[in-house]
Amino acid sequence: MKIWGTVAVVLIFLSSCGIQDGSPNGVFIRVQNNSDVNFKGVTVQSGNSEGIFGDILARTSSDYKEFDYAFRYGAVWLEAEGTDLSLIPNDYVGEIPLKDGFYTYRIGLSSANLTDANLVFDLVED
Numbered sequence: 001m002k003i004w005g006t007v008a009v010v011l012i013f014l015s016s017c018g019i020q021d022g023s024p025n026g027v028f029i030r031v032q033n034n035s036d037v038n039f040k041g042v043t044v045q046s047g048n049s050e051g052i053f054g055d056i057l058a059r060t061s062s063d064y065k066e067f068d069y070a071f072r073y074g075a076v077w078l079e080a081e082g083t084d085l086s087l088i089p090n091d092y093v094g095e096i097p098l099k100d101g102f103y104t105y106r107i108g109l110s111s112a113n114l115t116d117a118n119l120v121f122d123l124v125e126d
Helices: 004-015
Strands: 029-034 039-046 048-055 065-067 075-081 085-088 101-109 117-126
Touching: 029 039, 029 048, 039 101, 048 065, 075 101, 075 117, 085 117
Parallel strands: 029 101
Antiparallel strands: 029 065, 039 048, 039 075, 075 085, 101 117
16 A cells, blocks of 8 residues: 555656656756856746746756746846846747757856856757
């Protein structure tokens, strides 16, 4: 009886994680800090969803967050060594939403000098 209870709990857990039959059921995004400075208060908005990823250390990645739907890019707000930085797209006209799966928004800096730096953005399908 204990085995069936354990199996039931595992199946409920897996179905609640958005993975069924080995394939993701939803759009899951994480943020990778592709720079040599720590990011604080990382927030990403893509599609109709906003993900708050918090602090991400240099050269590390956050956990995945589920989005209702998202695009290959998004708006990003963060703080890097006391400097507020943002990247805001003009619009999503003509963009196709991402298919169900796992993705990484790789965010970096265009310059090592934060006073001249802009955010750079790249999508990686995991």
